[in-house]
Every structure is written in structure tokens, then in C-alpha cells.
Amino acid sequence: MIFGIGTDIVKISRIEDMKSLSRFAEKILSTEEHKLASSYKDEKLIKFLAKQFAGKEAISKAFGTGIRKPILFKDIEILRDENGKPLLNPLGGVKKTMINLGISKSHVSLADEFVRPSGCRKGYTS
Template structure:
């Protein structure tokens, strides 16, 4: 059963400017995400970071908490070997997901400087 849905759109140029600020980078992105970004070229770095940021906002919309719900760095968005994105939740976000018994589905896309994410929360 679908328990929650969230969607978000993010401008890669806006995120690219913010990535230059270490305080933003450390507040929003987990170390594993930062390592992912570092391995990419500059254009792909901004698009990937924007997609990850959109995923975090989409997750919070699906949960229904808004931006204050969980620390953004506890909502790490990583990639499987195949390239498929997934959430690696930690801290209170991981505890909440386990307590709720939800499965988190994530889809990302980006083109021409815009990144989009959709999150579906599923309960058995």
C-alpha cells in the first residue's frame, strides 16, 4: 500500500553555488554523498548534488514533516553499482522508517540544469 508520495525539483546552478560553502555541504550531505560528488566532473557534480537535494526534500514531503523533520545529512542518497539511487537512512530517520515499517522507493532524473526526484513510501 502506498503510504506517502513526495516530489521535488531543484536547480543545479543554485546547488552548485551552495556547494562552494563547506557549511552547506556538511549540513546537507553525508560523507558518502560528498565522496560520490568528488568522483564526478564539475557539471555532473552539480546535477547529482541537485538530484540528491531534491530527493531529500521529496522524502520529507512524502513523510509529511517538511524541512524540519530530519537532519538532511541523515537522508543520504547513494547509487547502487547499477547506478540506481537509494536512500541510506541513518539516525532518527532510520529509526523512524524501521518503526513505521516503510519501504522507500526513489527515482531521480536531471536534464538542462534541473533535477527531479520522486519518493514513494510503501507499507505492507
């Protein structure tokens, strides 16, 4: 059974226009996501940050809460498999919430086009 579906769209210029990309990255990225981000430069870094942000917002919406305790940016870790497919690796409060709600599977989709990256997430219960 599907628990929730969330989607989000981010305007890339919103990320480009930030005074401090490093401060934004520090606010939203987990340690492992920082490692991924370090492999990107300039436009690719901006797109990566925009997709991560959209994905995290989509995931929080699938829970029906938005970003607030116990669903926090750094606890929503979106990694990539060997083919580049995004995978949710829940941490902290997100992991506890998924266990408490019986959410056993999650699918994440991230996309970007020149102006607006988007993220979508579905959570399933057993």
C-alpha cells in the first residue's frame, strides 16, 4: 500500500542567487551527501544542490509533515546507486518515523531541466 507521494520543484536561479552555497549545503546535506557534492563544480554543483533540496522537500511532503521534527533535512539522505539512481537512506528521525509507520520501501525520482529541478517520492507500507 502506498503511504504517501510527495513532489517538489525548485527554480535553479533560487540556488544560484544564494550568497553562500556552502552554508546552504551545510544546512541540507548529510556527511555522505557532502562527499557526493565535492565531486561537482559550478553549474553541476548548483543542479546537484537543487535536486537534493527538491528531493528532500518531496520526501517530507510524502510524510505529510514538511521539514520539521522529526523529519529534518540532514536525516533525509539521498544517495546514488552504481547507475546513478537516487536512493533514500533514512537517518535519525526519518528512519524512526518510517519504522513507526511501517514504511518498508521508498522510491525517489530526481530530475532537472534548465530552470526547475524536481523530486518525487513514494513510501510503501507492508
